[in-house]
Amino acid sequence: xxxxxxxxxxxxxxxxxxxxxxxxxxxxxxxxxxxxxxxxxxxxxxxxxxxxxxxxxxxxxxxxxxxxxxxxxxxxxxxxxxxxxxxxxxxxxxxxxxxxxxxxxxxxxxxxxxxxxxxxxxxxxxxxxxxxxxxxxxxxxxxxxxxxxxxxxxxxxxxxxxxxxxxxxxxxxxxxxxxxxxxxxxxxxxxxxxxxxxxxxxxxxxxxxxxxxxxxxxxxxxxxxxxxxxxxxxxxxxxxxxxxxxxxxxxxxxxxxxxxxxxxxxxxxxxxxxxxxxxxxxxxxxxxxxxxxxxxxxxxxxx
Numbered sequence: 001x002x003x004x005x006x007x008x009x010x011x012x013x014x015x016x017x018x019x020x021x022x023x024x025x026x027x028x029x030x031x032x033x034x035x036x037x038x039x040x041x042x043x044x045x046x047x048x049x050x051x052x053x054x055x056x057x058x059x060x061x062x063x064x065x066x067x068x069x070x071x072x073x074x075x076x077x078x079x080x081x082x083x084x085x086x087x088x089x090x091x092x093x094x095x096x097x098x099x100x101x102x103x104x105x106x107x108x109x110x111x112x113x114x115x116x117x118x119x120x121x122x123x124x125x126x127x128x129x130x131x132x133x134x135x136x137x138x139x140x141x142x143x144x145x146x147x148x149x150x151x152x153x154x155x156x157x158x159x160x161x162x163x164x165x166x167x168x169x170x171x172x173x174x175x176x177x178x179x180x181x182x183x184x185x186x187x188x189x190x191x192x193x194x195x196x197x198x199x200x201x202x203x204x205x206x207x208x209x210x211x212x213x214x215x216x217x218x219x220x221x222x223x224x225x226x227x228x229x230x231x232x233x234x235x236x237x238x239x240x241x242x243x244x245x246x247x248x249x250x251x252x253x254x255x256x257x258x259x260x261x262x263x264x265x266x267x268x269x270x271x272x273x274x275x276x277x278x279x280x281x282x283x284x285x286x287x288x289x290x291x292x293x294x295x296x297x298x299x300x301x302x303x
Contacts, residue, residue: 034130035158035187035210038077039246042269049248049269050259050299051078052276052292053134055097057104058084059281061118067280067288068122068129074292075300078130080161080271081122083115084108085136096278103281112143116155123156132159132189137166145177149184159187159210167191171203178207194218194251196234201241211246213271214238216253216262224252227261235266256298263302270299 042049054067064081071079082097084104107114123131133152140148152160160181166174167190178188187210192200194215204212214235217228227249235247246268253259254275262270272295279291 033158033187033210034128035078035132038130039211039268042077043246048263048267048299048302049077049246050075050296051080051132051248051269051271052076052295053080053082053097053271053273054280055082055084055100055104055277056115056118057107058100058277059103061107061114063280064118065121065125066285068126070285070289070292072126072129074289075296076292077269078132079122080132080134080273081119081157082134083112083136083139085138086142087138094274094277096274100277100281112139112151116151119155119157130159131157132161133157133186134163135160135166136163145180146184149181149186152181153185157186159189161189161213162191164191164193164215167193171207174203175207178209182209189213191215192234192238196237198237198241201238201243204238204243205241208243208245211248211268212238212243213248213250214267215251216249218252227253227258227265229265231262231267232265256294259295259298260302263299 039049052071054064054071056064058064068079082101082104084101086105086108119131119133122129135148143151149160162174162177166177174190178190181188188207189210190204190208190212192204192212192214194217196214196217214231216224217230217234218224231249235249238247247266248269248271249262249265249267250271250273253262253270253272259270259272276291279288283291
């Protein structure tokens with residue numbers, strides 16, 4: 001299998017390490033990656049990042065673009081774009097996100113071209129906006145991993161977050177996927193699922209690049225009604241293992257209070273999925289804009 005052989009044992013200068021790495025012995029340069037630049041600038045300014053999820057085509061492609069317009073206006077730092085899974089049972093914890101994916105998937109007619117066309121429109125409209133793609137296994141299987149990652153690069157995506165189901169794959173599989181995406185100019189972002197296992201740190205040191213998304217800890221009932229204090233221990237444990245790149249919390253973050261709690265517990269930023277996706281479908285545009293602005297204010301006031 002192709003291996004990422006980047007030196008990850010000393011991650012103090014994580015920005016430079018993310019820009020220089022090797023795949024199969026060949027030196028690659030992640031030059032001008034907007035995500036790396038964003039995270040580096042925020043760290044230098046001691047600020048926290050705010051990212052949101054937009055499902056492309058829910059309910060229309062035009063709506064998705066308007067959601068990006070509103071995000072940029074509100075000061076969102078990065079957007080994660082979801083290309084829907086056309087299969088009926090993707091790995092999704094959130095009912096709101098699953099419903100959104102189903103609404104979006106009705107536009108799938110044996111080709112993902114309309115979704116990539118929408119990404120292209122967003123990139124052309126916002127050339128400096130950091131864009132991440134959510135990678136679902138069945139979408140990659142339908143397109144082929146090489147074709148999918150090459151298309152992301154061609155249409156202006158900066159990074160790709162492997163979905164939660166991918167985080168349970170053997171390290172050999174994730175190592176190879178990371179190498180392919182890196183080779184095609186896409187920063188592969190790793191996901192740390194709940195429950196957190198300290199043994200994951202060794203794998204993160206080897207393959208993580210740019211930043212890491214950490215799933216918040218659920219309560220004993222499996223729900224996330226609030227941000228639990230125990231999340232601090234998870235973040236501290238990852239950092240104490242020698243990882244110095246930004247840790248972004250996600251899952252169950254719905255309110256400005258949740259954002260402030262995550263940052264107070266040590267998160268370098270937050271990524272909000274279900275709450276934003278649901279609001280984008282149910283809220284008026286003015287209400288959607290107001291929600292994003294409240295999120296931005298919470299992230300900024302906690303920096």
